[in-house]
Structure formats: structure tokens, C-alpha cells
Amino acid sequence: MKKFGIVLSIILLAGVLAACGNDASGSTDALNEDKIVVGVTAGPHEQIVEAAADVAAENGLEVELKVFSDYVLPNTALSEGDLDVNSYQHEPFLDQFNEDHGTSLVPVGKTILNPMGVYSETYESIDDIPNGATFGLPNDPTNGGRALFILEESGIITLEEDKKETASIHDVVDNPKNLEFIELDAAQIPNQLSEVDAAAINTNFALGAGISPKEDSILLESTNSPYINYIVVRAENENDPVVKKFVEAYQSDEVKAFIEEEFQGSVIPSWDE
The missing domain is CATH 3.40.190.10 (Periplasmic binding protein-like II)
Known part of the structure; x- marks a missing residue:
């Protein structure tokens, strides 16, 4: 009986700790406010987030990049918690991914149009x-x-x-x-x-x-395309301060100027559209 009591106590303690780690909605803890891990695909998205990282650093936010070579893994990594946000996809692709995988990833800020x-x-x-x-x-x-x-x-x-x-x-x-x-x-x-x-x-x-x-x-492709790209997060982190801080860094005048100079119209900043 004594052994059973010890086991029961451990189970109850685990339940209390689990309850403390999650709110009533079941969402995870808020993200670190000083560092954010961003997934991108190689190429323009990588280059632009590097420019955004420089702006973010000036405001006390460290950005760690993880670069992927396909379109599925950045969403898989985000949904599994290996990333805090990603930046590489348009909304039709995101909607299809959520439908196919039962995930709840959400867009939080427009980025660019890569005109096909x-x-x-x-x-x-x-x-x-x-x-x-x-x-x-x-x-x-x-x-x-x-x-x-x-x-x-x-x-x-x-x-x-x-x-x-x-x-x-x-x-x-x-x-x-x-x-x-x-x-x-x-x-x-x-x-x-x-x-x-x-x-x-x-x-x-x-x-x-x-x-x-x-x-x-x-x-x-015309600039009124529905295929504008977005910064994407897990639904529970949609309103986290660090996410808003990263979006502000990305949508800065410095990043817009970088895109226009670097890509000469082949990539179009779209957050003011």
C-alpha cells in the first residue's frame, strides 16, 4: 500500500505540473521574447530574413535562421515546435497544408510576392x-x-x-x-x-x-495575385510579443529597400498592398 501511495502521489504531481505548463485552452507557453527561430526556404526568403534579422538585432531581438530545401518541411518543423515561425509560403499553400495534416498554422504578416x-x-x-x-x-x-x-x-x-x-x-x-x-x-x-x-x-x-x-x-504574374507570401506561426503564438516584433522588423523600410535594390522587381514587397 505504501508503494501504491508513492506512485499515486507522483501521478498527481505530474498532473499539477502539466496544468501549470498550459492554459485552459491547451496552448503552450509563450515564446522567448529575446530570440526567435525562423524557418525559410533557400534563396530570396533566406536573404530577406537575413536582412530582417539585422533590423531585429538593432531592437534587441536575436533571429536564428533554419534553411530548408523543400516546401513541406518548414511547416512540419513549425507544427512540431522546432521553429517559432516560418516565412516562405502563400496562403493557398498554407490552407492546403493545414487541411492535409490537421495542423493549425496561421498567417500573421504579409511579406513578398514572388511573381511566377x-x-x-x-x-x-x-x-x-x-x-x-x-x-x-x-x-x-x-x-x-x-x-x-x-x-x-x-x-x-x-x-x-x-x-x-x-x-x-x-x-x-x-x-x-x-x-x-x-x-x-x-x-x-x-x-x-x-x-x-x-x-x-x-x-x-x-x-x-x-x-x-x-x-x-x-x-x-500580376501584382493583384492571391499568392502573396506570409509569416506563419502556430495558432497559440499568434499574439506573442516576439512574433509582433519580428513582423515589424520584416515589414520595415530597411527591408523594403533591400528587396527593391537586391531583386530589381523580380521579388515585390507586398505588406503595403
């Missing part, structure tokens, strides 16, 4: 693409849908009315040029551009391959 471009090694205008041309699309649902949305905006195709921002190739209802859509890994499309007549390429992959969206694209 259409490129070709053969044709100099989107209007020059011939009937029956092959067209490369990213094979992930959100960026594939984004590419189709851009083509519809330009009048090349027509999509199902209720699938404008979430379309797949199966939602194309009018394709006057009979384009043959080929779904490819987004990161590999720059290397495969010579194998198709034209292709849609994400800005970070274009820049990584030495391709300038502003100078080399034959069609560029």
Missing part, C-alpha cells in the same frame, strides 16, 4: 506559343493551380468557375491552343525547360538557375 513566370527557350511571347505546344507545370497542387490561374488571366485557357485558385489540369474547360500539360517537379523545371515549349517556374527556382523573372519571362 512563364518561360521558353524557343518563343519570345506567350502569343507565339503554337497549337499543341507542350507546357510544363509544377506537380504540387497549389503551384500547379497557380500556373493555370496565370494562364487563364492571360486568356490562354479557361478554368471551371469555382476552381480558379485551386484548379488542376482536369478543371481546364477551354484550351483553344490544345496545350499539352506536363506536370514536373517544381525544383527541376529550370533544368527541363529545353524539353518543353514553355513552362511555369516559381521565382526562387528561376533565380537559383540564373533566370530573371522580370527580364526573361514571356508572361509574369
